[in-house]
């Protein structure tokens with residue numbers, strides 16, 4: 214019971230485990246007192262580091278020798294009083310310091326995402342910026358890092374709040390006319406509101422029709438490696454992953470389960486799936502593998518179709534049938550092709566095919582560049598518009614667009630105004646400008662402790 218009334222939170226802000234230096238962070242009204250209690254000295258000047266020894270508040274035992282920082286609220290990350298302890302990064306040191314701090318008045322361990330949640334409540338961040346912090350911590354490639362930084366800087370918040378502001382203005386105009394019913398509504402007011410809604414709707418639809426590139430950049434582009442058995446799909450996967458992720462053997466039908474590897478292709482995140490070779494009638498386990506291979510091919514953002522150069526010019530028809538304009542075609546085992554085939558530029562189902570050899574390295578650089586270019590066009594947008602990065606934003610925008618298009622059909626001004634109010638609310642939920650208590654647990658649940 215006592216635990217839950219404590220309101221100053223503490224957590225390890227750096228990664229758990231052994232490390233050179235660890236950072237513990239406190240936020241709340243009791244932060245300064247806790248620091249004074251375990252150091253026996255007053256807080257240093259705001260935002261200046263000072264060296265302190267840390268002692269257990271009850272038994273006085275020495276716990277560490279480190280640095281401290283004091284950020285008085287409201288000019289802090291959370292908007293509350295914040296204290297940081299930079300200590301030696303070992304299990305015993307951080308555990309004993311956390312225990313010592315929790316023995317101080319009002320201090321308790323933080324929940325996941327609680328620091329960022331407090332920053333949101335205190336107006337330091339909107340929800341898209343808080344989500345961007347989580348994305349930045351999770352970013353594995355440069356392009357993901359850039360997207361998260363842009364969102365953290367408020368690019369998405371400005372776009373959505375700008376739209377919301379426009380809507381509120383249209384709504385205010387409409388409501389002014391509704392409140393004065395005896396005045397005739399001049400045609401230009403009605404038309405002006407409609408034109409505004411139409412152009413907003415167009416901007417919103419353009420933003421929604423982005424091929425999910427922001428969401429894909431966040432999650433990684435799904436690429437499936439498909440082809441006949443023994444073509445070298447697993448060999449190619451291992452070569453791209455630079456490790457032996459999948460079993461390679463001369464036996465056709467080696468791969469059964471889908472083997473996933475995460476790649477960084479020129480800064481872009483890719484989830485590459487090696488799959489079972491496509492062929493007819495085999496044992497039930499292999500058949501299940503082939504079913505999974507086809508399912509992956511179906512849902513992939515991009516496919517790499519690998520043909521076996523050793524059987525050239527015969528091409529596996531199961532694979533040819535899956536080649537479409539989101540397929541990069543390669544003919545592997547170029548080292549086995551007859552010499553006169555090396556110079557020609559073959560095509561498969563109308564797509565240019567690149568001759569490669571995983572064994573000799575022939576054509577691999579050109580293939581990698583072509584693949585990276587395909588990935589880039591699917592993840593990188595044109596111009597400077599910030600990308601939609603989450604399904605949560607997409608569904609709110611879709612709700613908003615539905616309300617807007619309904620408002621244009623509304624048979625009465627009052628109903629039009631009501632639709633605009635609902636549209637404004639849907640937009641407000643993205644940045645957290647309206648009541649979003651119901652959303653907060655979902656959003657902050659996935660944060661790490663200490664964020």
Ligand SMILES: Nc1nc2c(c(=O)[nH]1)N(C=O)[C@@H](CNc1ccc(C(=O)N[C@@H](CCC(=O)O)C(=O)O)cc1)CN2
Nearest residue numbers: 226236238282284287288289290291292297337346664
């Ligand atoms: N040691 C340490 N490093 C860190 C953080 C931290 O909390 N501690 N951060 C935490 O995630 C990030 C930096 N983000 C921060 C954002 C705002 C404020 C801050 O004090 N804001 C005040 C004052 C603004 C100013 O003077 O520039 C404010 O917004 O009012 C501090 C850190 C990354 N590095």
Ligand SMILES: Nc1nc2c(ncn2[C@@H]2O[C@H](COP(=O)(O)OP(=O)(O)OP(=O)(O)O)[C@@H](O)[C@H]2O)c(=O)[nH]1
Nearest residue numbers: 442443444445446447448462466467468490571572
């Ligand atoms: N000559 C030659 N052999 C290759 C090349 N790439 C792969 N191989 C060989 O081809 C055989 C099959 O390779 P895998 O990578 O297991 O083929 P796969 O397409 O994954 O096969 P399944 O999993 O059975 O569908 C192995 O013996 C590889 O060493 C290449 O570039 N040249």
Ligand SMILES: [Mg+2]
Nearest residue numbers: 446447467468
């Ligand atoms: Mg394989």
